Amino acid sequence: MQDPQFLRPPDVLLRTVSYLLDDIVSKKDFSWTIIYDFVMDRLRSVRQDMIIQNLPVAHSICILQPIVRFHAYAAYRLCEEPQHLFDPVINTSHLQECLKRLLTMYDDCCTNNIDEDMLVRHLKDVRPEFEAMYILLNLGNSTALTRALRLPTLWRTSIVRISIDLSLNYLHNNFVRVCRMMKELQSPLLAAVTSLHLPEIRRKALKIMSTAYNCKNLTFPLETLQEILIYDDSEHIARDCEYYGLKCESNVSFIKNDFLLNKTVLSPAHVQFVDNEFSKRSISNLIL
Known part of the structure; x- marks a missing residue:
């Protein structure tokens, strides 16, 4: 060499x-x-x-x-x-x-x-x-x-x-x-x-929001979540929320105990x- x-x-x-x-x-x-x-x-x-x-x-x-x-x-x-x-x-x-x-x-x-x-x-x-x-x-x-x-x-x-x-x-x-x-x-x-870094950022944000907005009677607007966490579409948010154990239909239900802490971070996209x-x-x- x-x-x-x-x-x-x-x-x-x-x-x-x-x-x-x-x-x-x-x-x-x-x-x-x-x-x-x-x-x-x-x-x-x-x-x-x-x-x-x-x-x-x-x-x-x-x-x-x-x-x-x-x-x-x-x-x-x-x-x-x-x-x-x-x-x-x-x-x-x-x-x-x-x-x-x-x-x-x-x-x-x-x-x-x-x-x-x-x-x-x-x-x-x-x-x-x-x-x-x-x-x-x-x-x-x-x-x-x-x-x-x-x-x-x-x-x-x-x-x-x-x-x-x-x-x-x-x-x-x-x-x-x-x-x-x-x-x-x-x-x-x-x-x-x-x-x-977005998958890690989104996971941390959803985890924090599960505590901050923890309520069985209230939901968080899906469009707002899409905007602040720069998702390209609502389907992507719904998949991520369901992956971490959060209920998501037209809005997101943030329940602290629902968030699955043992889930690994999703891959970048x-x-x-x-x-x-x-x-x-x-x-x-x-x-x-």
Whole structure:
């Protein structure tokens, strides 16, 4: 592996990443699960070549950024696929590993006072996106929040501040505000990553409401619940409520003792407002 003739130099690695995430991911004649498996395997090989050569920070950053976006996009696009076709745990592991490595390199740029003009201008445009992604991917996580709150003012742009606020509201169980802010995220990729937490958010919200609105004679309007927890339709709410033991017809009956605490969290699913945003954009351009 350390024989130089078998290692691709930085410019070749960059071209490889560009080819995979432009020509391959946009193919229409294969299932996207097959495309994902192939591209993931090739990107893992790119990362291996990159690490063995100990590439300069500037090159490593340019290679890792689209790789992180690819895994973030795949986490959402394939979230409804059966596990034998797509393993979300493995994908999330790759995503977290690449993202943490990328953030470490951002820190190295500042610590070592790298003053390459092009790199600095590039970071001003894109670093906040990945800082925000780390916060939203690890919603409510104290380590991610501590890092975000210690960021220099230069990197704490509006998208980072919104992500911090969203994570803090999640930590404080203000799930109505979390869902409202999720729809206000300007980046569809960040909204997609955050929407993967919706099953957990909805479970926690329904559990809290089972206590707060505990009453045998009163019910909660289904339309209101659909709006505040950003369900796409009332059938989806009804399925979730029944799964957790709550009675749901035209309205929801919240009874504390009915809520089934032993039920596992449901799997993520596509959300209409995110799908609408993705449909307006080229996936290759979004990732690259």
